Amino acid sequence: MGKVLVIGAGGVGTVVVNTMARLPEVFTEIMLASRTKSKCDAIAERIGNNRVKTAQVDADKVPELAELIRSYKPDIVVNVALPYQDLHIMDACLGTGVAYLDTANYEPPEEAKYAYSWQWAYKDRYQEAGLTAILGCGFDPGVTSIFTAYAARHHFREINYLDIVDCNAGDHGKAFATNFNPEINIREVTQKGKYWENGNWVMTEPHEIHKPLTYPGIGPKESYLIYHEELESLVKNFPSIKRARFWMTFGQEYLTHLRVIQNIGMARIDPVIYNGVEIVPIKFLKEVLPNPGELGENYKGWTSIGCRIKGISKAGKERTYYIWNNCNHEDAYRETGTQAVSFTTGVPAAIGAMMYIKELWKKPGVWNVEQFDPDPFMAELNRLGLPWNEKFDIDLEL
Amino acid sequence: MGKVLVIGAGGVGTVVVNTMARLPEVFTEIMLASRTKSKCDAIAERIGNNRVKTAQVDADKVPELAELIRSYKPDIVVNVALPYQDLHIMDACLGTGVAYLDTANYEPPEEAKYAYSWQWAYKDRYQEAGLTAILGCGFDPGVTSIFTAYAARHHFREINYLDIVDCNAGDHGKAFATNFNPEINIREVTQKGKYWENGNWVMTEPHEIHKPLTYPGIGPKESYLIYHEELESLVKNFPSIKRARFWMTFGQEYLTHLRVIQNIGMARIDPVIYNGVEIVPIKFLKEVLPNPGELGENYKGWTSIGCRIKGISKAGKERTYYIWNNCNHEDAYRETGTQAVSFTTGVPAAIGAMMYIKELWKKPGVWNVEQFDPDPFMAELNRLGLPWNEKFDIDLEL
Numbered sequence: 001m002g003k004v005l006v007i008g009a010g011g012v013g014t015v016v017v018n019t020m021a022r023l024p025e026v027f028t029e030i031m032l033a034s035r036t037k038s039k040c041d042a043i044a045e046r047i048g049n050n051r052v053k054t055a056q057v058d059a060d061k062v063p064e065l066a067e068l069i070r071s072y073k074p075d076i077v078v079n080v081a082l083p084y085q086d087l088h089i090m091d092a093c094l095g096t097g098v099a100y101l102d103t104a105n106y107e108p109p110e111e112a113k114y115a116y117s118w119q120w121a122y123k124d125r126y127q128e129a130g131l132t133a134i135l136g137c138g139f140d141p142g143v144t145s146i147f148t149a150y151a152a153r154h155h156f157r158e159i160n161y162l163d164i165v166d167c168n169a170g171d172h173g174k175a176f177a178t179n180f181n182p183e184i185n186i187r188e189v190t191q192k193g194k195y196w197e198n199g200n201w202v203m204t205e206p207h208e209i210h211k212p213l214t215y216p217g218i219g220p221k222e223s224y225l226i227y228h229e230e231l232e233s234l235v236k237n238f239p240s241i242k243r244a245r246f247w248m249t250f251g252q253e254y255l256t257h258l259r260v261i262q263n264i265g266m267a268r269i270d271p272v273i274y275n276g277v278e279i280v281p282i283k284f285l286k287e288v289l290p291n292p293g294e295l296g297e298n299y300k301g302w303t304s305i306g307c308r309i310k311g312i313s314k315a316g317k318e319r320t321y322y323i324w325n326n327c328n329h330e331d332a333y334r335e336t337g338t339q340a341v342s343f344t345t346g347v348p349a350a351i352g353a354m355m356y357i358k359e360l361w362k363k364p365g366v367w368n369v370e371q372f373d374p375d376p377f378m379a380e381l382n383r384l385g386l387p388w389n390e391k392f393d394i395d396l397e398l
Numbered sequence: 399m400g401k402v403l404v405i406g407a408g409g410v411g412t413v414v415v416n417t418m419a420r421l422p423e424v425f426t427e428i429m430l431a432s433r434t435k436s437k438c439d440a441i442a443e444r445i446g447n448n449r450v451k452t453a454q455v456d457a458d459k460v461p462e463l464a465e466l467i468r469s470y471k472p473d474i475v476v477n478v479a480l481p482y483q484d485l486h487i488m489d490a491c492l493g494t495g496v497a498y499l500d501t502a503n504y505e506p507p508e509e510a511k512y513a514y515s516w517q518w519a520y521k522d523r524y525q526e527a528g529l530t531a532i533l534g535c536g537f538d539p540g541v542t543s544i545f546t547a548y549a550a551r552h553h554f555r556e557i558n559y560l561d562i563v564d565c566n567a568g569d570h571g572k573a574f575a576t577n578f579n580p581e582i583n584i585r586e587v588t589q590k591g592k593y594w595e596n597g598n599w600v601m602t603e604p605h606e607i608h609k610p611l612t613y614p615g616i617g618p619k620e621s622y623l624i625y626h627e628e629l630e631s632l633v634k635n636f637p638s639i640k641r642a643r644f645w646m647t648f649g650q651e652y653l654t655h656l657r658v659i660q661n662i663g664m665a666r667i668d669p670v671i672y673n674g675v676e677i678v679p680i681k682f683l684k685e686v687l688p689n690p691g692e693l694g695e696n697y698k699g700w701t702s703i704g705c706r707i708k709g710i711s712k713a714g715k716e717r718t719y720y721i722w723n724n725c726n727h728e729d730a731y732r733e734t735g736t737q738a739v740s741f742t743t744g745v746p747a748a749i750g751a752m753m754y755i756k757e758l759w760k761k762p763g764v765w766n767v768e769q770f771d772p773d774p775f776m777a778e779l780n781r782l783g784l785p786w787n788e789k790f791d792i793d794l795e796l
Contacts, residue, residue, distance in 0.1 A: 260574070264655065
């Protein structure tokens with residue numbers, strides 16, 4: 001039915017191609033490319049049956065990307081490389097006339113400040129070229145945004161309060177490790193907090209606001225208000241939202257490690273001269289920390305991510321709603337060889353590509369996922385290992 | 399009277415040449431050399447009056463060292479470079495017929511395991527060449543060993559129990575910094591503990607044994623049993639010692655930072671390949687941590703280092719004895735531009751060189767400082783800013 005090029009061979013890329021390989025009726029041809037071809041080869045070999053082709057590409061180089069796209073001729077490029085590379089890959093897709101999908105918005109390498117503005121700026125050019133770009137199609141952003149669109153369509157006349165809650169109650173048995181690229185993870189969680197209230201962004205100190213929240217099947221976990229990228233598009237696409245926040249659980253030991261990493265200067269993103277060579281401390285730290293892709297083997301426990309929503313029901317009454325997915329690290333590992341954090345990000349990216357190939361999500365321009373029909377996507381989540389649950393009119397704790 | 403070459407332009411080197419420059423009757427000519435000549439120039443400029451000459455030398459290269467020694471013709475070389483360089487500098491002194499003094503014993507770069515054996519192995523060669531080598535002439539090792547020799551000469555028939563206690567009750571106002579070279583400091587304090595008891599070395603886990611000890615003018619501070627190099631030579635030179643231990647104070651925050659630095663892999667001393675270049679994590683960490691030489695400006699409070707001794711008095715009675723120095727960080731900074739930890743190490747090194755030049759400490763061979771006459775050294779400590787105090791027949795807490 002369709003031909004796909006996946007760029008990025010980390011934990012998420014592994015899950016994306018695993019999921020696609022199980023759906024030959026949709027993904028008739030799959031290619032996985034990254035800077036290090038041997039990583040792609042290892043992933044392809046585990047999948048077997050020559051289902052996945054591999055290639056070497058430097059995603060920082062637009063001409064190299066364009067050449068690969070021109071020779072392979074995919075219907076869509078799925079970008080699960082680094083956020084710094086989003087614009088290069090968008091440029092290459094635009095130049096070669098191919099659709100685009102990613103899971104994390106652009107962030108300039110020299111500043112820890114991600115935002116959609118850079119990618120939204122491509123809207124007219126994608127529209128004029130008749131090309132579809134789907135932004136933020138992982139779990140959060142991604143499924144959380146689709147959960148919100150689903151709630152808005154089926155259960156609410158208007159959504160007034162949105163709290164996205166992200167709990168990782170898993171234990172990987174290491175003193176310290178990040179669940180995805182340490183560089184991106186540490187940049188994200190050490191920044192100032194930010195939430196939307198009454199038409200304005202309210203800033204907080206990092207981890208200033210926190211409270212215990214109860215996660216289904218897990219129990220209470222201290223949860224910290226942090227800024228997360230889907231808030232930017234959701235308050236724009238659902239203007240009835242009065243307050244939108246994002247909460248993430250962290251253990252005390254994790255926070256202590258983060259604090260020390262900042263104190264000793266290893267979270268710095270500006271280069272340090274070492275023996276005459278420029279080295280960015282956080283990039284070097286990534287080399288010595290455990291590889292998130294290899295955490296899966298001993299990872300136990302669950303993740304629980306969802307949306308807690310308050311608003312006015314279709315019938316005009318005040319209503320609360322909680323929609324969530326719980327994902328098990330051990331099951332994820334058995335299925336794909338990676339842990340739940342990669343699994344919950346990679347499966348939605350594959351579903352997003354499927355939505356495009358099936359022409360269910362296809363419109364020229366640059367779009368966030370909540371701007372498409374949530375229903376077929378929600379059905380695939382249940383089928384492909386990320387089943388969701390919902391509760392109505394409960395205490396949201398928020 | 400004498401000509402001295404100082405190698406190493408860190409905080410200790412700064413104090414050494416400052417102290418020597420104030421003693422023109424002893425040190426008629428002073429040269430400071432290091433890998434980075436500009437550091438030497440900056441130190442020399444602060445001292446002024448062209449008292450200190452400077453030179454560039456790579457202390458890892460014996461021929462380069464020998465060439466500098468041959469051209470400058472010093473009476474003694476004072477080594478305050480890195481412990482890895484001790485043997486190179488000893489080789490160069492031996493080859494050029496010049497006396498040697500250092501403040502820290504040799505440690506191979508690829509293993510955190512310092513010991514005197516490598517340097518003691520030079521004894522016969524120094525003896526045959528008629529050359530004096532003085533090992534470990536800082537504060538600890540150095541003054542602590544001389545305190546012990548002084549106690550043995552004047553107050554004890556035999557020393558049975560020796561506890562060296564090292565308290566830094568200063569506050570530098572930084573979240574985390576080490577008081578001397580972070581690489582050496584972290585290697586030292588993260589190793590297993592070790593002490594001497596009844597003719598054997600007893601091993602402990604790192605920081606396993608600790609208790610609060612009361613420091614004069616400071617009060618109680620949690621003190622941790624760690625291994626420290628002077629124990630090796632002291633139990634050999636004072637064979638009546640039944641138990642010898644070393645205690646150092648650490649704050650909880652300092653220990654937390656150390657624990658995280660180890661957990662995240664930044665204390666590793668084996669190289670990691672980063673962008674095709676071999677980088678040793680702990681050496682890179684040194685680049686991002688605050689420079690210990692620059693801590694002085696805001697450093698407040700005191701250090702207190704001394705020996706708590708129990709044994710049999712000259713009169714044959716059981717006796718306890720506590721001898722210590724308290725040093726003030728602010729005073730040290732006013733005097734030399736560096737903090738007390740550099741000050742307490744650098745002043746004794748300068749006094750040791752003075753002892754050699756005055757021919758009070760001059761005998762062919764390789765010697766630890768407790769093997770020389772302690773009395774003239776003790777008198778200079780009082781004169782040069784490190785006055786000592788003593789108490790008899792008190793509760794040692796140990």
